[in-house]
Amino acid sequence: MDQSDLKAAPAWQLSERAIKLTSSAIREILKVTERPEVISFAGGLPAPASFPAEEMRAAADRILRDDPAAALQYSATEGYMPLREWLAARHSVGGVKVRPSQVLITTGSQQALDLLGKVLISTDSPVLVETPTYLGALQSFSLYEPKYVQVPTDEKGLVPEGLTPELTAGARLLYAIPNFQNPTGRRLPLERRQALAEFAKRAPFPVIEDDPYGALLYAGEPLPTVHSLAPEHVVHLGSFSKILAPGLRLGYIIAPEDLHFKLVQAKQATDLHTPTFTQRIVYEVVKNGFLDTHIPKVRALYRDQCEAMLDSLKRNMPEGVSWNRPEGGMFIWVTLPSNIDSMKLLAEAVAQNVAFVPGAPFFADEPQHNKLRLSFVTVPPAKIEEGVAKLAALIRAHASHA
Amino acid sequence: MDQSDLKAAPAWQLSERAIKLTSSAIREILKVTERPEVISFAGGLPAPASFPAEEMRAAADRILRDDPAAALQYSATEGYMPLREWLAARHSVGGVKVRPSQVLITTGSQQALDLLGKVLISTDSPVLVETPTYLGALQSFSLYEPKYVQVPTDEKGLVPEGLTPELTAGARLLYAIPNFQNPTGRRLPLERRQALAEFAKRAPFPVIEDDPYGALLYAGEPLPTVHSLAPEHVVHLGSFSKILAPGLRLGYIIAPEDLHFKLVQAKQATDLHTPTFTQRIVYEVVKNGFLDTHIPKVRALYRDQCEAMLDSLKRNMPEGVSWNRPEGGMFIWVTLPSNIDSMKLLAEAVAQNVAFVPGAPFFADEPQHNKLRLSFVTVPPAKIEEGVAKLAALIRAHASHA
Numbered sequence: 001m002d003q004s005d006l007k008a009a010p011a012w013q014l015s016e017r018a019i020k021l022t023s024s025a026i027r028e029i030l031k032v033t034e035r036p037e038v039i040s041f042a043g044g045l046p047a048p049a050s051f052p053a054e055e056m057r058a059a060a061d062r063i064l065r066d067d068p069a070a071a072l073q074y075s076a077t078e079g080y081m082p083l084r085e086w087l088a089a090r091h092s093v094g095g096v097k098v099r100p101s102q103v104l105i106t107t108g109s110q111q112a113l114d115l116l117g118k119v120l121i122s123t124d125s126p127v128l129v130e131t132p133t134y135l136g137a138l139q140s141f142s143l144y145e146p147k148y149v150q151v152p153t154d155e156k157g158l159v160p161e162g163l164t165p166e167l168t169a170g171a172r173l174l175y176a177i178p179n180f181q182n183p184t185g186r187r188l189p190l191e192r193r194q195a196l197a198e199f200a201k202r203a204p205f206p207v208i209e210d211d212p213y214g215a216l217l218y219a220g221e222p223l224p225t226v227h228s229l230a231p232e233h234v235v236h237l238g239s240f241s242k243i244l245a246p247g248l249r250l251g252y253i254i255a256p257e258d259l260h261f262k263l264v265q266a267k268q269a270t271d272l273h274t275p276t277f278t279q280r281i282v283y284e285v286v287k288n289g290f291l292d293t294h295i296p297k298v299r300a301l302y303r304d305q306c307e308a309m310l311d312s313l314k315r316n317m318p319e320g321v322s323w324n325r326p327e328g329g330m331f332i333w334v335t336l337p338s339n340i341d342s343m344k345l346l347a348e349a350v351a352q353n354v355a356f357v358p359g360a361p362f363f364a365d366e367p368q369h370n371k372l373r374l375s376f377v378t379v380p381p382a383k384i385e386e387g388v389a390k391l392a393a394l395i396r397a398h399a400s401h402a
Numbered sequence: 403m404d405q406s407d408l409k410a411a412p413a414w415q416l417s418e419r420a421i422k423l424t425s426s427a428i429r430e431i432l433k434v435t436e437r438p439e440v441i442s443f444a445g446g447l448p449a450p451a452s453f454p455a456e457e458m459r460a461a462a463d464r465i466l467r468d469d470p471a472a473a474l475q476y477s478a479t480e481g482y483m484p485l486r487e488w489l490a491a492r493h494s495v496g497g498v499k500v501r502p503s504q505v506l507i508t509t510g511s512q513q514a515l516d517l518l519g520k521v522l523i524s525t526d527s528p529v530l531v532e533t534p535t536y537l538g539a540l541q542s543f544s545l546y547e548p549k550y551v552q553v554p555t556d557e558k559g560l561v562p563e564g565l566t567p568e569l570t571a572g573a574r575l576l577y578a579i580p581n582f583q584n585p586t587g588r589r590l591p592l593e594r595r596q597a598l599a600e601f602a603k604r605a606p607f608p609v610i611e612d613d614p615y616g617a618l619l620y621a622g623e624p625l626p627t628v629h630s631l632a633p634e635h636v637v638h639l640g641s642f643s644k645i646l647a648p649g650l651r652l653g654y655i656i657a658p659e660d661l662h663f664k665l666v667q668a669k670q671a672t673d674l675h676t677p678t679f680t681q682r683i684v685y686e687v688v689k690n691g692f693l694d695t696h697i698p699k700v701r702a703l704y705r706d707q708c709e710a711m712l713d714s715l716k717r718n719m720p721e722g723v724s725w726n727r728p729e730g731g732m733f734i735w736v737t738l739p740s741n742i743d744s745m746k747l748l749a750e751a752v753a754q755n756v757a758f759v760p761g762a763p764f765f766a767d768e769p770q771h772n773k774l775r776l777s778f779v780t781v782p783p784a785k786i787e788e789g790v791a792k793l794a795a796l797i798r799a800h801a802s803h804a
Contacts, residue, residue, distance in 0.1 A: 061462070069450035143668065247472075249678075269545055271509045274651070
């Protein structure tokens with residue numbers, strides 16, 4: 001065949017949802033940041049130093065030695081039962097009893113969002129999201145063509161008083177990230193969690209609590225999850241990506257059995273089940289309390305990295321630039337002077353081998369253009385200083401032109 | 403909290419597609435067949451004896467020793483590039499050159515179906531399927547609410563002459579399994595492949611060639627894939643489930659770049675990427691020609707199992723029962739006397755600890771009730787004889803009551 005034939009792919013009719021699909025801005029930027037000379041504050045990638053590679057290696061070896069027929073075979077859509085039981089026990093806190101029959105293992109937390117979209121969202125269904133919210137959730141839900149409704153937030157996160165009957169009428173779900181939110185790094189205070197739980201109890205739709213970062217608290221005591229305050233009215237999403245390793249793609253959904261059952265049906269049609277082998281590896285690694293010693297190490301690493309970035313920001317940033325001081329997680333949210341568009345700043349920064357994620361794609365509607373998200377977890381402190389100094393110089397140049 | 407609160411899960415409004423969702427009949431049966439005393443001809447599970455556990459164990463160990471940071475980290479949505487390159491080379495046969503840029507790694511072949519549904523099917527889009535067809539494809543596509551149109555088939559498989567302009571008008575895709583079809587075990591003859599390829603070249607929609615069983619040819623030469631006959635007009639789906647192990651959930655889509663790009667966007671929103679670690683394990687296992695010696699062993703095993711079942715059927719089945727002689731794959735398709743409903747027969751068989759899959763769920767429309775699918779790959783020959791004899795006795799009892 002000749003080249004002209006090779007290129008003769010016909011323009012097939014795509015679905016409505018596919019026509020609307022766009023690539024993630026983060027993803028396009030990550031391509032640039034694969035160059036080793038780039039100082040990337042863009043990624044939501046956990047630090048590889050935190051991956052328990054030797055423990056996983058030993059677990060993989062044991063599993064394939066002792067039980068290869070089961071570990072490599074098809075398995076139940078709901079997930080590996082010992083892991084579901086372990087998760088149910090782990091989330092049974094403060095008088096709440098989570099049942100293994102509520103736990104569905106997913107191919108990463110992202111799949112949890114896809115399954116919830118499949119099961120809850122019809123075309124033009126109102127879907128409530130924070131302002132801003134996780135870009136990946138917007139991408140997942142958008143495949144089911146909802147109508148987004150932004151819930152008001154302030155510097156502490158979602159404002160429960162904003163959940164008026166007018167705003168929430170007809171909604172199919174409310175999506176929130178109470179712990180160290182992506183992109184803002186904010187932690188929702190206790191009284192707002194309580195108010196959100198009370199709202200969930202009255203709402204005719206579920207509150208989805210996405211909690212991939214909850215374990216990454218730098219100091220002090222964790223706040224109760226919204227799920228623990230209204231366990232039959234909140235759907236809780238968890239992940240092993242930030243506390244073990246993201247490359248295994250292991251997350252989970254805790255939901256009331258009625259919804260769980262529909263999610264299982266949807267998952268069966270979506271990928272049959274999450275890989276058996278990776279589920280068994282994670283169970284082998286965590287079953288004897290490994291996380292009790294491992295998570296504090298990840299916390300300390302991220303806390304020190306965060307501290308380094310906060311110091312760099314303080315030393316370098318000009319007046320008119322502000323940011324939050326995260327209590328955990330992976331992100332700092334920066335507000336620029338209102339005349340600076342972070343998308344334009346990104347182009348200049350990348351030319352100087354520094355990357356971050358502009359804030360605009362995190363807004364379901366009416367984006368704020370003077371925001372940006374910085375991640376500090378994979379960059380050594382000396383490079384953090386260098387990268388922040390370069391960003392600060394670019395911002396200063398803009399400010400002087402204003 | 404008390405028990406009444408535990409059970410107070412509200413009835414949340416579900417999406418239209420979720421309301422229509424039903425569980426797979428296969429899945430419900432598989433639950434029964436987990437009892438060790440059941441002789442199950444129901445599963446599409448490959449024989450664990452065929453899993454190369456030691457090779458995978460060595461590969462997992464090497465990867466986690468030499469490159470854990472990459473193997474456990476987030477990775478590209480498209481998949482692990484060396485594996486994509488290997489697949490492109492493997493499918494570059496007969497003058498066809500497949501480009502790595504066409505290959506998308508999926509979380510099992512089932513996810514390929516979900517992604518194609520996402521990208522190609524709008525509500526009420528006509529979707530062409532064989533009569534009967536793979537139940538799992540019907541489940542996947544149904545989430546996108548198509549209108550199924552059954553393509554005529556005969557004992558050789560899909561009849562290309564049946565693809566009239568009237569039947570195919572407005573279709574978004576044609577889904578076919580040319581090699582050892584699930585559930586019928588049929589292999590599409592060469593001239594029909596050529597006719598289907600010619601149809602694909604003219605059609606304003608893609609022909610989807612699902613090929614999980616192609617390598618499981620018992621004897622002789624493989625027939626060319628439809629994809630190889632019209633590479634820019636056919637989307638080819640492959641899987642490692644039947645030639646290595648299904649528990650890893652690794653499949654792939656070969657598609658023209660335009661469609662590939664949309665599928666990547668959809669996959670990003672669906673699960674970000676397929677687990678990095680499992681992709682690397684499979685690449686490590688296959689990269690040096692392992693399949694050249696491994697696949698012949700799987701073929702020989704399945705051929706002998708198939709032969710044992712064919713012998714048992716011949717010895718035991720009464721007049722009026724017919725079946726095909728597969729040239730490969732995992733399934734035999736049995737036609738009962740027209741007065742016997744295979745769903746009712748299943749209930750009786752399960753009571754005697756024998757299981758199979760009734761034919762009806764494999765039909766998109768107007769099911770035939772006197773068909774059933776037998777899988778022979780995981781049952782030892784003595785048990786095959788015992789199970790077939792029991793089935794035959796049940797059928798004989800029905801026939802005598804007719």
